[in-house]
Amino acid sequence: MTEARTLWLTGLSGAGKSTIAVALKERFEAAGRMSAVLDGDAVRTGLCADLGFSPEARSENIRRVAHVCKLFNDAGLTVIVAMISPYMDDRRNAQIVIGASRFVEVHIATTLEVCERRDPKGLYSKARAGLIPQFTGITAPYEAPATPSCQLDTAVTSVSECVAILYALAGTSEPTSS
Ligand code: ADP
Numbered sequence: 001m002t003e004a005r006t007l008w009l010t011g012l013s014g015a016g017k018s019t020i021a022v023a024l025k026e027r028f029e030a031a032g033r034m035s036a037v038l039d040g041d042a043v044r045t046g047l048c049a050d051l052g053f054s055p056e057a058r059s060e061n062i063r064r065v066a067h068v069c070k071l072f073n074d075a076g077l078t079v080i081v082a083m084i085s086p087y088m089d090d091r092r093n094a095q096i097v098i099g100a101s102r103f104v105e106v107h108i109a110t111t112l113e114v115c116e117r118r119d120p121k122g123l124y125s126k127a128r129a130g131l132i133p134q135f136t137g138i139t140a141p142y143e144a145p146a147t148p149s150c151q152l153d154t155a156v157t158s159v160s161e162c163v164a165i166l167y168a169l170a171g172t173s174e175p176t177s178s
Helices: 017-030 055-074 088-098 112-118 123-128 159-169
Strands: 006-010 035-039 078-082 103-108 150-152
Touching: 006 017, 006 055, 006 088, 017 035, 017 078, 017 159, 035 055, 055 078, 055 088, 088 103, 103 159, 150 159
Parallel strands: 006 078, 006 103, 035 078, 103 150
Antiparallel strands: none
């Protein structure tokens, strides 16, 4: 038995974070285990709707989400975070808030070239056209984790393979839904 963990998926837009997070949540459900997904886009429609994309706003965005993760983990719930979270310092601070033993940093390390080719939301073409300022990977930095618990390149690793790897990393203490 292990304590409930936060799987923190960081990576470029289009890397596959949300897709993997949703599939992983379904995997937990199939096993009768509850989990929560905190997705960057969803978080920005509510909890963090007042924040922009400056470095300071991104830090505050991560800080709030980290505290939600801590509360959920305290309640015994596994959390899957899908957020670009481009700055090392912000992720380090999230690790401190959540707790080093619970925080599992996962780098969805799909290359910029692949992400831009996928462009699932059309954001890269808008960023290239100058329509989106401070776009990570184009006009804002992405600081890759130096020592992530896990690194997955979705150009070569399928969604189901990613899910299997992350499911194993999540530990075993979560409450069942029954
Ligand atoms: P992010 O949340 O990182 O911005 P999304 O999950 O929204 O990324 O988009 C990733 C896109 O890449 C989706 O269109 C998804 O179908 C596609 N994709 C292709 N292969 C994979 C894979 N192995 N893992 C995750 N996504 C993949």
